[in-house]
Amino acid sequence: MNFPRKQVTAKLACALGACGAVGGLAGPAFGQDQPAPETSVEYLGKITVTGSNIPTINRETGLPVQVITREDIQRANFQTAAELLNSISANISYGSFPEVAENVAALSPGFAGASLRGLGANAMLLLLNGRRIAPYAFAGGAVDLNVIPVAAIERVEILKDGASAIYGSDAIAGVVNFILRTTYQGAEAYAQYTSPEHTGGYSEHYNVTGGYGDLATQKFNAFAMVDYQKYGAIQAVDRPFSRSQYIPGEGVDQTSPSSVPANVDTPAGTRNPTGDPTNAYHNPTCLPPLSFPTQAAPNQCRFDGARFIDLVDASERLDLVGAFTWQINPDQQFFLQGLYVRNNFTYVGAPTNVSNATTFDGINHFYLPPTSAFYPHAFAQFFGIDGQPLNIRWRSVDLGPRTSEPIVEQWNLVAGMQGLIEGWSYNGALSYSENQVTDRYVNGYLRESAIIPIVNSGVVNPFGPNTPDVVAKMSSAEFDGTAKNGKGTLTSVDFHATNDIYEMPAGALAIALGAEARQWKLVNDSSADLASGNILQVGALPSLTASRNLWAAFAEANVPISKTLEGDVAVRYDHYSDFGSTTNPKLWMRWQPTKALLMRAYAGTGFGAPSLVALSPPTLALTSFQSDPARCPVTNSAQDCNAAFPALVLGNPRLQPVKSSQWGAGGIWTPAPGLSLGLEYFDVLLKDSINAFSSQTIFALCPDGIHGPTCQFIHRGPVDAAFPTLPGPIVLVDQTLMNLGKVRVTGIDFNAQYLFPKLDWGQFKLSFQGTYNIKYLQQQPDGSYLNQVNHELSPGAIPYWHHYLTLDWNYGPWSATLTENYQQGTYDAAPGPNTGNSLRVIGDYDIWNLSGSYAGLPHWTFSVGVKNLLDRNPPFSNQTASSAGGYVAGYDPTYADPRGRLYWVSVNYSFK
Numbered sequence: 001m002n003f004p005r006k007q008v009t010a011k012l013a014c015a016l017g018a019c020g021a022v023g024g025l026a027g028p029a030f031g032q033d034q035p036a037p038e039t040s041v042e043y044l045g046k047i048t049v050t051g052s053n054i055p056t057i058n059r060e061t062g063l064p065v066q067v068i069t070r071e072d073i074q075r076a077n078f079q080t081a082a083e084l085l086n087s088i089s090a091n092i093s094y095g096s097f098p099e100v101a102e103n104v105a106a107l108s109p110g111f112a113g114a115s116l117r118g119l120g121a122n123a124m125l126l127l128l129n130g131r132r133i134a135p136y137a138f139a140g141g142a143v144d145l146n147v148i149p150v151a152a153i154e155r156v157e158i159l160k161d162g163a164s165a166i167y168g169s170d171a172i173a174g175v176v177n178f179i180l181r182t183t184y185q186g187a188e189a190y191a192q193y194t195s196p197e198h199t200g201g202y203s204e205h206y207n208v209t210g211g212y213g214d215l216a217t218q219k220f221n222a223f224a225m226v227d228y229q230k231y232g233a234i235q236a237v238d239r240p241f242s243r244s245q246y247i248p249g250e251g252v253d254q255t256s257p258s259s260v261p262a263n264v265d266t267p268a269g270t271r272n273p274t275g276d277p278t279n280a281y282h283n284p285t286c287l288p289p290l291s292f293p294t295q296a297a298p299n300q301c302r303f304d305g306a307r308f309i310d311l312v313d314a315s316e317r318l319d320l321v322g323a324f325t326w327q328i329n330p331d332q333q334f335f336l337q338g339l340y341v342r343n344n345f346t347y348v349g350a351p352t353n354v355s356n357a358t359t360f361d362g363i364n365h366f367y368l369p370p371t372s373a374f375y376p377h378a379f380a381q382f383f384g385i386d387g388q389p390l391n392i393r394w395r396s397v398d399l400g401p402r403t404s405e406p407i408v409e410q411w412n413l414v415a416g417m418q419g420l421i422e423g424w425s426y427n428g429a430l431s432y433s434e435n436q437v438t439d440r441y442v443n444g445y446l447r448e449s450a451i452i453p454i455v456n457s458g459v460v461n462p463f464g465p466n467t468p469d470v471v472a473k474m475s476s477a478e479f480d481g482t483a484k485n486g487k488g489t490l491t492s493v494d495f496h497a498t499n500d501i502y503e504m505p506a507g508a509l510a511i512a513l514g515a516e517a518r519q520w521k522l523v524n525d526s527s528a529d530l531a532s533g534n535i536l537q538v539g540a541l542p543s544l545t546a547s548r549n550l551w552a553a554f555a556e557a558n559v560p561i562s563k564t565l566e567g568d569v570a571v572r573y574d575h576y577s578d579f580g581s582t583t584n585p586k587l588w589m590r591w592q593p594t595k596a597l598l599m600r601a602y603a604g605t606g607f608g609a610p611s612l613v614a615l616s617p618p619t620l621a622l623t624s625f626q627s628d629p630a631r632c633p634v635t636n637s638a639q640d641c642n643a644a645f646p647a648l649v650l651g652n653p654r655l656q657p658v659k660s661s662q663w664g665a666g667g668i669w670t671p672a673p674g675l676s677l678g679l680e681y682f683d684v685l686l687k688d689s690i691n692a693f694s695s696q697t698i699f700a701l702c703p704d705g706i707h708g709p710t711c712q713f714i715h716r717g718p719v720d721a722a723f724p725t726l727p728g729p730i731v732l733v734d735q736t737l738m739n740l741g742k743v744r745v746t747g748i749d750f751n752a753q754y755l756f757p758k759l760d761w762g763q764f765k766l767s768f769q770g771t772y773n774i775k776y777l778q779q780q781p782d783g784s785y786l787n788q789v790n791h792e793l794s795p796g797a798i799p800y801w802h803h804y805l806t807l808d809w810n811y812g813p814w815s816a817t818l819t820e821n822y823q824q825g826t827y828d829a830a831p832g833p834n835t836g837n838s839l840r841v842i843g844d845y846d847i848w849n850l851s852g853s854y855a856g857l858p859h860w861t862f863s864v865g866v867k868n869l870l871d872r873n874p875p876f877s878n879q880t881a882s883s884a885g886g887y888v889a890g891y892d893p894t895y896a897d898p899r900g901r902l903y904w905v906s907v908n909y910s911f912k
Helices: 005-015 070-076 081-085 377-382 448-456 468-475 528-532 695-700
Strands: 065-069 124-128 153-159 174-180 186-196 203-212 220-231 263-265 310-312 314-329 332-349 353-355 391-395 402-404 407-421 424-443 481-504 507-526 544-560 565-576 580-594 597-608 619-622 646-650 658-672 675-687 714-716 730-736 743-755 763-779 785-787 801-811 814-823 827-831 839-841 845-854 860-867 902-911
Touching: 065 070, 070 153, 070 801, 070 814, 070 845, 310 332, 448 468, 481 528, 481 544, 507 528, 695 730
Parallel strands: 124 174, 646 730
Antiparallel strands: 065 153, 153 174, 186 203, 186 902, 203 220, 220 314, 263 391, 314 332, 332 402, 332 407, 353 391, 402 424, 407 424, 424 481, 481 507, 507 544, 544 565, 565 580, 580 597, 597 658, 619 646, 658 675, 675 743, 714 730, 743 763, 763 785, 763 801, 801 814, 814 845, 827 839, 845 860, 860 902
C-alpha cells in the first residue's frame, strides 16, 4: 500500500525513535530530545508496540502492556532496575532476587532478578531496545537487572501475557522491554545523595549526558552518557529486626553449633554420668554476643552469625551508554548502539565454619589431638574419652568474616538499518552481547587441605583467642584470589519487515515477516581449589563450557474484521541445536464497540529450554543443618544430628523443556473524561516446570527417613555395624534441578488512571496498578496440587494482593509525587512457638514515598524526597537462612527492604 509522503516520513521518523522510541509516547526528559518532524495527530503515523511487529496507531492494542515513562522513573526516583520492577504489581517476591538480599553464600553474586507471576527470573524475557542481551554468566538463563542503565531509560514496556510468537518461545511469564534514549541534543549533569535515617546504607549518584546533531538538518545524532553510583553497606546488627539469628519469642534459632569457643562432638552413643544422651560440649564460658546457649541447646555455645553479615552490600556501579544515528536519506537510517556496565560488590558473611560437617574430604578430618595445650582433659574424662582426638566445631573468628568482591561486566553492541523500501518498513541488526563475572575471595575463606593439618597439629586454640603467630599460620591457609570466572556471550542477527498488503472493507490487512539466528556461548572457569571442593564451606563447582545455537522464523498478520473488531495471529518456529524444533502460535482479538469501551482476549503457547547452566553436571554443596530422622534419635551422633550433609545441587543434564499455554481476557473502560479503568484476567499453565527441592522440603516429606515421597532423594551408605537395625548414614542428598510437574497461575490485573480537572492551584493525576493472585497451583511429589497463594515459601511470598499507587501534582515549575507500594500479608513458612500447627501471619508491607521538584530557574531542576516515609520495618517472617541465601533471620529479604526511611536530594543542570 502506498502512503502519502508526509505520512511515510512521519511513520519512519516515529519508527526510528523521533517519536520517543518503540511503544508509546515518551515522558518529559531533563534534556532536549529529538522532536518529531510532524507532531499533529494526522501525521503522527504508526509506531511499534511491545508484543507485535506490526506498527499501529498509538492506542491500546489487543495485549495488556504497561508503560513506565522516563517521567515516571524520575518522579518515583527509581535508582535501579530492580527497584523499578518492584513497583510492578505483577512482580512477586517468590522466585525473585532483589538487590537488597545479602548473597554471600549464593551461586549468583551480584545478580538481581524479578519474577513476573512468581514464575522466576528465567521465565521472563528482558529486552534492551527490543533485543536480547547476554544473560548472567553464572546462571546462563536470566538477564541481570543490575546491568540495566536506569538513567538512560526512555521508557519501560511490560507485556504481561507472554509473547512467545514474537520475541521467543521462552517468554513464558512476559516481556520487559527497557527502551533507552538513542538520540539527544544538548548536555546535562545530575547529582544525588541519599542518606538513611538509620546507620548504614547511604548512596551517591552522578550522571553526565550529552548529545549533538540534528537528524532533520545535519542527518546525524551522537549521544553518550556516563553514570556512576556508590552504595554503602548495612550490617545486620544495625537493624532491630535482624541483629540476631536467635529470636526465642518467635521460635527462631538459626544459630550454629560451629562456634567460638568450639563445641566438641562426643562419639555416637556415649552418655554423660547423669545418663542423659548428649553430643554437645558443656561450656558455660561462651562469648556473648558472639555465642551463647539457646533453649534448644542449653549445653552448647551457639554461634550468632548476624554479628558479621551485611543486609545490603557495598557496591559501585558504572554505566557507559552511547548511540550514533545516521539519517542516510528520508527513508533509510543506520544506527549504532553501545553499552558498557561495570558493577563491583563487596559481600560480607560470617567467619568460616571449621568442622567435619563442612568438609568434603572423605579421609582427612578436623580433630583436636590429646597433645594440644588446649585439650580439655576434664571434659574428656567426664565422658570417658580422655586421650582420644576430639571432633570439634569451631569458627575461625580470628581470621575475620568471609569477604568476597564479585565484579560483573556487561558489553552490548548493536549495528543495524531501518527504514522503508517499496512500501515495506524494515528493521535489521547484528548484535553482540557479553556478560562476564569475576568472583574474588579476599578474606576468611580457607583451603581445606591447608587448614586441616594446622588445626590437627594442636597449635590452634579453638576455645579462645589465638596468638598473632598462630593467626599468621592460619592465614597461610586462606584462599585469596579469583575463585571463579564466568563469561557468557550472545551473538545474533535479526530482520523483520511489515507492510499493508491488502485493503479490506474495514481497513488494511497488515503482515510482518521475520527471522533471526542466535548463538549462546558460556564458559565458567573455576579455580582448582573451587573445582575440587577444597574451599571450606563453599562446595565443589567444576568448570563448564557449553553453547547453543538457535534460528527462528516468525510471521504475524493483523486483520481488521470489522470497523470495531480486529484480530491478530502470529506463529513462530524455533529450532534449537540441543532440543530440536518447536512451533508456537499467538492469537489476540480486540473489540471496541464504542469509543469508551475496549474488550480483548489472547491465547498462546510457549517453550522454555533449560539454561546452559541448568543442563550442566551437578555440583557438590552442603545442605542446611538437618537431622537424620531415622538415625539421630538413636545415635545422637554428630554424623546424624544437626549436620550439613553433602548435596548435589543445580545442574541436571536430563532436564526437559518447560512447555506452557496461556490465555487471558479483559478490557478498558473510559466512562468519563480523564478516567480510565482496566481489568485483565490471566491464566498460565506450565508443564514439566523446572525447580529443585530444598533440603527442608526433602526432610519434611520424609518424616521417618525411610518412607515418603522425597525419601528417594536421600542416599545412604552401608549399614553401620554399631547400629545394625538402622539404615546406613546419609552420604548424599539430591537437590538438583528437576522437572517437577505442572504449575498453574491465575489472577486478575487491575489498572486505573484519572486526570483531575485543572485547578487554580495545580493539576493532579492518579495512577493505580494492582494484581489479585487467585491460584498458584504447584504439583506435589505425590501428584496432588497445593495452592501456594497467601503463603511464604522460604524465601519469597505469593500474596493475594499487590498494588502500586501514584498521585502526581503539577503547578507551573513545581511538582510532587506520592507513591504507595503495598503487599498483603501472607501466612508464614513455619508456625509460631505457641500456635501448634496453625500458621502465623506475616504482616502487610506498605511503603509510602514522597518527592517534590522545582524547575523555575533556567537550566536547573532541584528535587528532594523521602523513601519509606513511615519508616516501616520488614514484617517478621520465620523464613530459613539457607534458603534465603543470606543467613538473615527474622524477615524475608525478598519480600521487604531493610533500609528504613531514606532522605534524598538531587540537582540537575541542563542546557542546549
